[in-house]
Amino acid sequence: MNGVDDLVTWLRAQLDEDERVAREADSGRWLPEDKGITFEYRADDFHGGEAQARLVADTRANQWHIANWDPARVLAEVEAKRRILDLHHVTEFESEPDHDPMGAGCAECGHFDWPCETIRLLALPYAGRDGWREEWRVSP
Ligand SMILES: [Zn+2]
Secondary structure, eight states: OOHHHHHHHHHHHHHHHHHHHHHHHHOSSEEEEEEEEEEEEEOSGGGGEEEEEEESSSSSHHHHHHTTTTTHHHHHHHHHHHHHHHOEEEEOOOOTTSSSOOEEEEEETOSSSSOOOOHHHHHHHTSTTOOOOOGSSSOO
Protein backbone atom coordinates (compact mmCIF):
# COMPACT_ATOMS: atom_id res chain seq x y z
CA MET A 1 0.00 0.00 0.00
CA ASN A 2 1.46 3.38 -0.88
CA GLY A 3 1.06 6.58 1.09
CA VAL A 4 -1.87 7.94 -0.86
CA ASP A 5 -3.89 4.74 -0.55
CA ASP A 6 -3.14 4.91 3.14
CA LEU A 7 -5.20 8.11 3.32
CA VAL A 8 -8.32 6.37 2.02
CA THR A 9 -7.79 3.42 4.36
CA TRP A 10 -7.10 5.73 7.28
CA LEU A 11 -10.13 7.91 6.49
CA ARG A 12 -12.40 4.86 6.29
CA ALA A 13 -11.09 3.79 9.71
CA GLN A 14 -11.98 7.25 11.12
CA LEU A 15 -15.51 6.89 9.71
CA ASP A 16 -15.76 3.40 11.23
CA GLU A 17 -14.78 4.88 14.59
CA ASP A 18 -17.34 7.71 14.29
CA GLU A 19 -19.99 5.11 13.46
CA ARG A 20 -18.99 2.88 16.38
CA VAL A 21 -19.20 5.75 18.86
CA ALA A 22 -22.53 6.99 17.44
CA ARG A 23 -24.04 3.51 17.60
CA GLU A 24 -22.97 3.10 21.22
CA ALA A 25 -24.52 6.45 22.18
CA ASP A 26 -28.17 6.76 23.11
CA SER A 27 -29.92 7.01 19.79
CA GLY A 28 -33.22 8.67 20.65
CA ARG A 29 -34.06 12.34 20.34
CA TRP A 30 -31.65 14.82 21.88
CA LEU A 31 -33.60 17.85 23.08
CA PRO A 32 -32.15 21.15 24.32
CA GLU A 33 -34.18 22.07 27.41
CA ASP A 34 -33.55 24.52 30.22
CA LYS A 35 -29.81 24.30 30.88
CA GLY A 36 -29.30 20.81 29.61
CA ILE A 37 -29.89 18.19 26.99
CA THR A 38 -32.54 15.57 27.46
CA PHE A 39 -31.90 12.28 25.73
CA GLU A 40 -35.03 10.32 24.95
CA TYR A 41 -34.23 6.81 23.92
CA ARG A 42 -35.73 3.41 23.71
CA ALA A 43 -34.20 0.49 25.47
CA ASP A 44 -35.73 -2.90 26.11
CA ASP A 45 -34.16 -2.88 29.58
CA PHE A 46 -36.49 -0.09 30.75
CA HIS A 47 -40.12 -0.33 31.77
CA GLY A 48 -42.20 0.44 28.70
CA GLY A 49 -39.07 0.44 26.58
CA GLU A 50 -38.46 4.18 26.99
CA ALA A 51 -36.14 6.18 29.18
CA GLN A 52 -34.72 9.65 29.55
CA ALA A 53 -31.43 10.97 30.72
CA ARG A 54 -30.18 14.52 31.18
CA LEU A 55 -26.89 16.25 30.61
CA VAL A 56 -26.19 19.74 31.86
CA ALA A 57 -24.72 22.13 29.29
CA ASP A 58 -23.47 25.51 30.45
CA THR A 59 -24.74 27.59 27.53
CA ARG A 60 -27.59 27.50 25.04
CA ALA A 61 -25.03 27.30 22.22
CA ASN A 62 -23.48 24.21 23.80
CA GLN A 63 -26.93 22.66 24.13
CA TRP A 64 -27.69 23.16 20.47
CA HIS A 65 -24.26 22.02 19.41
CA ILE A 66 -24.66 18.75 21.30
CA ALA A 67 -28.22 18.27 20.06
CA ASN A 68 -27.21 18.95 16.46
CA TRP A 69 -24.54 16.24 16.63
CA ASP A 70 -26.82 13.48 17.83
CA PRO A 71 -26.04 9.90 16.73
CA ALA A 72 -28.51 10.00 13.83
CA ARG A 73 -26.77 13.07 12.41
CA VAL A 74 -23.33 11.49 12.85
CA LEU A 75 -24.45 8.27 11.16
CA ALA A 76 -25.88 10.26 8.24
CA GLU A 77 -22.59 12.18 7.93
CA VAL A 78 -20.62 8.92 7.97
CA GLU A 79 -22.82 7.39 5.28
CA ALA A 80 -22.55 10.46 3.06
CA LYS A 81 -18.76 10.55 3.42
CA ARG A 82 -18.49 6.83 2.60
CA ARG A 83 -20.54 7.38 -0.54
CA ILE A 84 -18.28 10.27 -1.57
CA LEU A 85 -15.27 8.01 -1.01
CA ASP A 86 -16.88 5.34 -3.19
CA LEU A 87 -17.32 7.89 -5.99
CA HIS A 88 -13.77 9.22 -5.73
CA HIS A 89 -11.77 6.06 -6.27
CA VAL A 90 -8.49 5.69 -8.08
CA THR A 91 -8.53 4.51 -11.67
CA GLU A 92 -5.97 3.88 -14.40
CA PHE A 93 -6.70 6.27 -17.27
CA GLU A 94 -6.71 4.66 -20.69
CA SER A 95 -4.16 5.94 -23.15
CA GLU A 96 -4.29 5.95 -26.92
CA PRO A 97 -2.71 2.93 -28.62
CA ASP A 98 1.05 3.33 -29.07
CA HIS A 99 1.20 6.08 -26.43
CA ASP A 100 2.78 5.96 -23.02
CA PRO A 101 0.44 5.00 -20.18
CA MET A 102 -1.43 8.05 -18.89
CA GLY A 103 -1.27 7.04 -15.27
CA ALA A 104 -3.75 6.92 -12.45
CA GLY A 105 -6.06 9.47 -10.95
CA CYS A 106 -9.50 10.05 -9.53
CA ALA A 107 -12.31 8.39 -11.48
CA GLU A 108 -14.78 11.09 -10.42
CA CYS A 109 -12.66 14.23 -10.69
CA GLY A 110 -10.69 13.08 -13.72
CA HIS A 111 -7.50 14.61 -12.37
CA PHE A 112 -4.19 12.85 -12.09
CA ASP A 113 -3.61 13.95 -8.52
CA TRP A 114 -4.44 11.13 -6.17
CA PRO A 115 -5.90 11.19 -3.64
CA CYS A 116 -7.92 14.01 -5.08
CA GLU A 117 -8.67 17.25 -3.28
CA THR A 118 -12.17 16.02 -2.38
CA ILE A 119 -10.74 13.11 -0.39
CA ARG A 120 -8.13 15.33 1.23
CA LEU A 121 -10.87 17.76 2.26
CA LEU A 122 -12.98 14.93 3.68
CA ALA A 123 -10.01 13.86 5.79
CA LEU A 124 -9.18 17.35 7.06
CA PRO A 125 -11.60 17.37 10.04
CA TYR A 126 -9.78 14.28 11.34
CA ALA A 127 -6.30 15.85 11.20
CA GLY A 128 -4.45 15.24 14.41
CA ARG A 129 -5.93 11.83 15.12
CA ASP A 130 -3.52 8.92 15.41
CA GLY A 131 -2.06 8.05 12.03
CA TRP A 132 -2.66 11.46 10.42
CA ARG A 133 0.10 12.64 8.09
CA GLU A 134 0.67 16.31 7.34
CA GLU A 135 1.43 15.38 3.71
CA TRP A 136 -2.30 14.65 3.33
CA ARG A 137 -3.28 18.22 4.20
CA VAL A 138 -4.84 20.24 1.37
CA SER A 139 -2.69 23.15 0.29
CA PRO A 140 -4.44 26.48 0.81
ZN1 LIG B 1 -11.99 12.95 -6.80
